[in-house]
Amino acid sequence: MAITSSTTNGGGRPQLAATSRRLGERAIIGALALAAVISVLVTVGIVVALLIPSVEFFSEIPFAEFFGTSEWAPLFEPPAFGVPPLIVGTLSTTFWACLVALPLGLGTAIYLSEYARPRVRSTVKPVLEVLAGIPTVVLGYFALTVLTPFLRALGWQVEIFNAFSAGVIIGILLLPTVTSLSEDAMTAVPSSLREGSFGLGANRFQVSTRVVVPAAISGIIASFVLAISRAIGETTIVLLAAGQLARVSFWPGESVMTMTAFIAGTGSGDVPTGSIEYKTIFAVGLTLFVLTFILNIISIRMVRRFREIYE
Amino acid sequence: MNTAGRIAGERAGVAVRESLAGRRNRSVAAGVFLGYLLLSTVVGLVALAVLLATILHDGLPYVDAMLFTNSPSADPERAGARPAIIASILVAVVLIATALPIAVGTAVYLEEFAPKGNRLIDLIELNIQNLAAVPSIIFGILGLAFLVRGIDLGPVLLAGALILGLQMLPTVIIASREALRAVPDSVRQGGMALGATRWQVVWREVLPAAIPGIATGSILGMSRAIGETAPLLMVGAATFVSFNPGLLTQYTVLPILIFQWIKLPQEMFQGLAAAAIIVLLVILVAMNGFAIWMRNRYERKW
Numbered sequence: 332m333a334i335t336s337s338t339t340n341g342g343g344r345p346q347l348a349a350t351s352r353r354l355g356e357r358a359i360i361g362a363l364a365l366a367a368v369i370s371v372l373v374t375v376g377i378v379v380a381l382l383i384p385s386v387e388f389f390s391e392i393p394f395a396e397f398f399g400t401s402e403w404a405p406l407f408e409p410p411a412f413g414v415p416p417l418i419v420g421t422l423s424t425t426f427w428a429c430l431v432a433l434p435l436g437l438g439t440a441i442y443l444s445e446y447a448r449p450r451v452r453s454t455v456k457p458v459l460e461v462l463a464g465i466p467t468v469v470l471g472y473f474a475l476t477v478l479t480p481f482l483r484a485l486g487w488q489v490e491i492f493n494a495f496s497a498g499v500i501i502g503i504l505l506l507p508t509v510t511s512l513s514e515d516a517m518t519a520v521p522s523s524l525r526e527g528s529f530g531l532g533a534n535r536f537q538v539s540t541r542v543v544v545p546a547a548i549s550g551i552i553a554s555f556v557l558a559i560s561r562a563i564g565e566t567t568i569v570l571l572a573a574g575q576l577a578r579v580s581f582w583p584g585e586s587v588m589t590m591t592a593f594i595a596g597t598g599s600g601d602v603p604t605g606s607i608e609y610k611t612i613f614a615v616g617l618t619l620f621v622l623t624f625i626l627n628i629i630s631i632r633m634v635r636r637f638r639e640i641y642e
Numbered sequence: 643m644n645t646a647g648r649i650a651g652e653r654a655g656v657a658v659r660e661s662l663a664g665r666r667n668r669s670v671a672a673g674v675f676l677g678y679l680l681l682s683t684v685v686g687l688v689a690l691a692v693l694l695a696t697i698l699h700d701g702l703p704y705v706d707a708m709l710f711t712n713s714p715s716a717d718p719e720r721a722g723a724r725p726a727i728i729a730s731i732l733v734a735v736v737l738i739a740t741a742l743p744i745a746v747g748t749a750v751y752l753e754e755f756a757p758k759g760n761r762l763i764d765l766i767e768l769n770i771q772n773l774a775a776v777p778s779i780i781f782g783i784l785g786l787a788f789l790v791r792g793i794d795l796g797p798v799l800l801a802g803a804l805i806l807g808l809q810m811l812p813t814v815i816i817a818s819r820e821a822l823r824a825v826p827d828s829v830r831q832g833g834m835a836l837g838a839t840r841w842q843v844v845w846r847e848v849l850p851a852a853i854p855g856i857a858t859g860s861i862l863g864m865s866r867a868i869g870e871t872a873p874l875l876m877v878g879a880a881t882f883v884s885f886n887p888g889l890l891t892q893y894t895v896l897p898i899l900i901f902q903w904i905k906l907p908q909e910m911f912q913g914l915a916a917a918a919i920i921v922l923l924v925i926l927v928a929m930n931g932f933a934i935w936m937r938n939r940y941e942r943k944w
Binding site for chain 1: 669671672675676678679680681682683685686687689690692693696697700743744745747748750751752755756765766768769770771772773775776777778779780781782783784786787788791808811812815839840841862865866869870871872875876878897900901904905912915916919922923926930
């Protein structure tokens with residue numbers, strides 16, 4: 332086995348198979364492989380944990396009611412199980428988050444990659460990355476106690492909990508995600524492309540917008556898609572700043588309930604195991620997981636594409 | 643004249659007109675563009691500065707000895723964060739003992755031993771990349787279904803810490819793989835040429851060389867876990883814990899305590915929340931500072 336592996340492994344590092352026949356060493360490598368399998372088991376565990384109660388849920392509440400009716404009140408009497416208000420709430424905070432994170436993140440990335448001097452770049456980049464390391468509960472505090480009162484002081488009568496404040500702060504949280512992934516993609520564009528266009532008389536603006544951005548587009552889109560996925564899944568900030576009121580409202584100044592806020596709000600309460608209220612957590616969780624899973628796979632594919640082209 | 647020719651002719655005309663319109667328009671556009679780029683960059687920096695200034699302004703008056711010695715209480719005059727601070731440290735210890743070895747083991751296997759171009763390995767890699775972007779609340783659901791209710795562990799510190807560990811895996815795996823990849827093949831070849839086995843080479847040469855990078859990634863992952871709130875809400879972190887928590891007792895950690903304090907109506911609790919945020923940020927800055935110091939001190943350029 333050891334000998335065949337050295338021939339089938341092909342390229343890369345030389346593998347001197349004869350030395351790895353010792354039993355202890357094989358046990359160690361087996362243990363390492365087992366560790367690698369754990370990460371797969373986590374995904375399997377998530378899918379199982381979500382699917383089983385969801386199947387039970389949908390045997391009681393038909394699909395058509397879950398996706399087709401627009402009232403969400405699973406804890407009331409009589410209960411209503413229409414998920415659209417939660418999806419609208421999620422889209423609402425995600426929309427404002429993207430309106431902040433995508434254009435500003437891309438702008439920062441272009442500046443750092445194409446305009447900034449090395450010293451500016453090596454100072455600004457780590458400082459911005461601090462933003463990504465700030466716990467979300469801190470950003471939630473900021474949205475609730477600084478941004479919302481500020482909007483009111485400007486004369487905009489937003490509710491104490493509102494989709495706009497939560498969304499904008501999620502956008503700030505996601506800025507470094509968009510910036511660093513987009514910038515990676517732009518740095519990977521070979522400088523010969525830039526030099527070629529400078530040689531033809533283009534200025535920095537033209538080189539950035541017509542050469543570098545188009546060449547790095549798959550990486551930029553990947554960063555956008557990843558940011559959307561993160562915005563959909565953000566929980567703590569919306570719990571603190573967007574409230575817990577399930578209604579179909581796109582108005583930014585109003586309180587909304589996102590899918591994540593429902594899951595966290597209900598899951599932290601004392602719902603009895605096996606009840607229909609308990610199962611709603613998993614049905615909404617499955618909806619959230621499928622949505623973000625699709626976005627993540629698109630993003631991963633796009634990143635692989637730009638890596639393949641330029642590296 | 644055929645259509646294609648006409649279109650080409652029109653395009654050429656447009657191009658000539660554009661160039662005749664001159665450099666002025668172009669430089670205005672370029673100036674506006676640069677303004678947009680600078681504005682974008684400044685927004686992030688200003689947001690960070692305002693955020694930190696606010697927290698310090700709101701919280702510093704409430705940072706005192708009681709914050710470190712007292713337990714959470716309904717009376718803001720006597721409320722402190724001691725059990726939460728202790729629990730956050732305990733969580734870090736559990737992470738080091740459980741998730742860290744698994745993550746580094748995975749990285750070593752994938753970089754050093756896994757057959758290349760194998761479908762199964764590709765699947766594992768795709769899986770790790772996806773896991774890194776799964777919403778944290780989903781990990782909370784996993785913990786609720788399997789740990790808290792499934793095996794009936796209950797809402798104890800160990801359940802919360804294990805879930806944070808699973809959530810931390812992809813970050814540490816990805817960072818550790820990058821650190822291992824940065825060790826040049828000549829190191830491996832040299833070791834094997836001297837008769838070492840593959841494991842001996844990994845254990846005595848590659849891993850020590852990759853330790854600064856692995857440690858940096860691990861600390862990054864751990865500081866995210868220490869600051870995490872959402873999944874712990876699902877696995878039953880409590881608010882008013884007045885005793886020092888153990889692995890199998892109820893618990894609250896700093897982010898959860900901050901979360902609950904923010905939601906209380908009394909003004910004073912907002913100040914206490916800001917003070918606890920300062921403690922949390924100081925812990926995170928210390929961890930990251932240590933990581934940066936270590937990287938600068940031990941990193942080798944090949």
